[in-house]
Amino acid sequence: MAEPSSATLSGARVGIGVSPGTAFGPVVQVAPPVRPPAGEPAAADPEAALVRIKAAFEGVAQDLTARAATADDTAQQILTATALIARDKGLIKAATKHLSAGKGPAAAVDAAVEDYAAQFTALGGYFAERVTDLRDVGSRALARLLGVPAPGIPPFSVPSVVVAEDLAPAETATLDRSLVVAIVTQAGGRTSHTAILAAQMGIPAVVQLPGATRIAPGTPIAVDGDTGEVTLNPTAQYVEDLVVRRRRRTAALVGSHGPGVTRDGHPVALLANIGGVEDAVQAAALDVEGVGLFRTEFVFLSSERAPTVAEQAEIYRQVLTPFGRRRVVVRTLDAGADKPLAFANLGPEENPALGRRGLRLSAERPDLLDSQLEALAIAARDTGADVRVMAPMVATAEEAAWFSRRVKENGLPKSGVMIEVPGAALRAEHVLAEVDFASLGTNDLAQYTMAADRMQGELSDLLDPWQPAVLDVIALACRGAAVTGTPIGVCGEAGGDPLLALVLVGLGVSSLSMAPSKVGIVRFALSLHSLPECQRLASLARDARTARDALDVVRAEARTGLTEIL
Amino acid sequence: MARRTVTIASSVGLHARPASLFVQAAAETGLDIEIAKKGEEPVDATSILAVMALGAEHGQEVELTAEGDGADAALDSLVELLSRDLDAE
Incomplete structure (x- = not known):
């Protein structure tokens, strides 16, 4: 580019x-991590350099301690522990050693940090994760030493646009919504x-x-x-x-509320994607018909051991309760080599996206799946919620049957599968015969259809859900679902694009699940178009030669009441 | 020189919060205190990085040593600290 x-x-x-x-x-601007300048000369006066290095680390420690004083409990512990790192004598000792070996002050600090980083990386697991904190301390000390802005988000008090190379999930999650x-x-x-x-x-x-x-x-x-x-x-x-x-x-969205429905009265359930208890409480307060995707990873990822059935049941109760009688579609544990679990690590893989993840991990560790299903059954019984369980990464009819049997054995009424593997979409008629519902995971479906890693920003064009090939695969899955009479929905980000939502409904999708902030505009888009109009838009999109053409033709043919506010 | 042996009670071992609390307590004594796993080189008990890199797990024995006035009392209080499950508190 x-x-x-x-x-x-x-x-x-x-x-x-x-x-x-x-x-x-x-x-x-979010400042990038600081690196020592290339070709820094050896410190002319190592004694003086050491004084400056000590002052830099002490300054970082004081900064962190000051921030800890105003932070909440969790952040406070983390900041206090990080301040201890900045005051570590071992770090100063290592820097001294590198100074006398002929390094410049910035290079000495960097080398001292990397000495410990190497040790911690070698120890693995919990220690390897602390390397981020250690490098953050090093980067802050370097910034003070070199007189450049500290890495990360600088403090600001006016509502602003935050700009960065990229943001770590933790940075995004801790942003102040009222200021950003x-x-x-x-x-x-x-x-x-x-x-x-x-x-x-x-x-x-x-x-x-x-x-x-x-x-x-x-x-x-x-x-x-x-x-x-x-x-x-x-x-x-x-x-x-x-x-x-x-x-x-x-103004357009104010008049739009209630269940999703096309202009001619064809219902399309509008659901929320959630990833935890806080999301559940927020989404349940909104005008949504339930949850189309509850990602359960968080229940497992933060833990060093497998959570017990009782612990899980308590979390699920907290998620289900706010929704009352509305449906909650729960996706069972979707972990693998890229989202490793401390207690179910199957070892590193060359291609984690194609490896033992999702249902494949459950097949290796059925005990984990069973405890999750048991906990869900308990929570469903206690709350009377409409719980429907689906498996990620299903590829074959046998897998769908295996999963469905386990769901029913645990006393849960409805089983489903995610359609994110093209193979499962091609054979939807047979895969869906085994279950009660299906949900298209368009992000992974695009990744696997176009053979493009979804984590690579450079491949965004290939991952565009408007790619006609992706639409074709979705159309095939919908045709299979029509044969078996199985309801099929979408729970990828594609469902939250109002124009694409029309196309998906035209292809035969009966529910759309998305980030809750997108529900309003999608509801409005549906209310302006009839089902035959959606079918026509779908057919135009599939006839397009490129993703760009598909989007353009749908934008041109959709009703102006929608396109003028997009 | 004062010397004590203690078994790590903390369920996550001597890292995270337990390590942080231990290092702060050791630093507050103002003494030179070292900690070692059985048969290994002792490290500075007031260095969070060194203590974490020790990798002392739940149930492992560590040896504490200290020099100077009040060394015995200081070690007794640190032994008491390590004998509790700090992570559960």
């Missing part, structure tokens, strides 16, 4: 919109964690914006999280238009 020249720094540029909404505000009006990143992809979390939090976001990190802090920018358009130093007119569009959109 060509880097824009500085001449375009005042104009507009386009990334990928991943979380809807528009915003306007000054830029806050939008997020823009140079890297990241449409299904990166930043994108998913931003949509979950209702913050407009654009990823893959060329030259994002070179925008000067404080520059006023306008962000359109739907089109991916970012405008630097926008004219008053542009901001005005943006505000008008936002107002029109808000």
